[in-house]
Amino acid sequence: MRTIVITGGTDGIGRQLALHYIRNGDQVIVIGRSAEKGEALRLEAAKSNRENAFLFLQADLSLVSENIRIVDELSAKESRIDLLLLCAQSQKFSSVYRETEEGFEHHFALYYLSRFILSFQLRGLLRGSAAPLIINVCAPGVKGGVHWEDLQLRTLRPFNSIKAIMHGSRLNNLLGAAFAQSAADMNIKYLLFNPGAVQTKGATEAFDHKLLQRLVKLMYNIIGLPAEKAIEPILRFVHSPPEESLTAYKRNKKLDAAQMIPYLEQSDRLVRLTLELIKRQYGNFNIT
Template identity: 30%
Template sequence: MEQQSSDPRTIVITGASDGIGAAAARRLAGVGHEVVVVGRSAEKAEAVARPLGARHFSADFARLDDVRRLAQDLRRAVPRIDVLVNNAGGIFDHRELTPDGHERTWQVNHLAPFLLTQLLLDRLTADGAAVVNTSSVAARLGRLRPEDLGDPRGWSPHRAYGDSKLANILFARALARRHGPAAAAFHPGGVATNFASATSTPLRFLYRTPLGRRLMISPERGAETLVWLAEGTPGRDWRSGGYYEKKRPARTNPRAHDDALADALWEHSAERVGLGPSAR
């Protein structure tokens, strides 16, 4: 039996119906935190939440109206949020536009969590909440520049994924600097989950073959840094705006430290998801 937490928190986790999100939900609920499970599939989210006695919601991040509805549902049903974990994401092998007109990888991995955070921002600020973004070592592949944001030229699955994971780090940095809620991004490691199942890139064979999965860590181990950030105290246990791996500050793409790029990304994202000037 896991030890009861001395500081119970309400922790909303997106992408929590599988993988490290589900593992983190189980771990955090097991030590006394109130976990809110969010998944693309209502059935899978309920299957994770029910044994935990947790609330659950569904939202497809490829549809921004789902994100807007999720934000409204959370505002109505969850009186307080201490931690928002933006964990949902994926990699896709074809360039495809969502119903909102955005490249799918970019929307699911960055624009949707950006919008959700913005729609909850006043609550997060009032509650003294922290925001945790699941990024990746693939951020090192990101080539984002202010003039390239939204430019489809040179698209590839790995570049799209790397750009979106770099955006997760830049968003955490900008959020901490601009609006006050503590924020951090982290790399969970190479985790044996259903990630990359929707792609035929070489990553699929790493994640879906017995040999590849033997080289990877379990979802429970992959969730360790997420749990550490969610339970930790910013300024004492971790630095707001930072990027972490294995519960330690980690090196990443040098562009992740570019405040001008972070600001340009913020402006670009706010415009693309239809937020007014107050969000910029």
């Protein structure tokens, strides 16, 4: 029985993956913010007589402290992790710059910083697996550069959460490269996955304006996939993991990592800058 950890596992793609692997007979650990949604998943597990193989850990992954707590809890509970699925993301549109209580821009913290911490800090548990795999559900293939002097887009005016998410996707590209380089001798595969447009509540209700909601829902009904279809490539990747240490896909299309991340050496720079940001809050933080 595999041990599978899913962040953002109470909504959208993460929830569909959780339900699939619960019913598949795996041990599934879901990390999410809503206790109510976690309870709904537990009830689904109970319907399949799989309640004992399901665990919900409530956490606000936009906080560094919560990510560190989750790492500690998993390290205390588990001897290994076979699959880490990183799906947590806020799609809510905002034109207002918003920081967490720890002082990080919200999208940067949830969409990138959490994935950085969990990827590196859970390597020890992943190494205990015969075929460890991390799948970072982000948006590889998004063009553009990295704002090295302003990773959190603090000076972006007017602020735009869509731009922040796209920038976070480029940071996740470099995170994948950095992880693959640092874990080359650990046999841990890292896969960046772009699901494209997915018909989730978070996507269709990203805007507060009712007309925009209807337009987005109409567009996603035309070009998007339901979550149960969007996860099919992920299921195939898990069944037949890639041989390369780093791969990237947009749905079923494999992307050229060298073209997607033209300056792989900059991944070391990103690790250094990220550690500097974290250490301002947690002086003894290091990647293991």
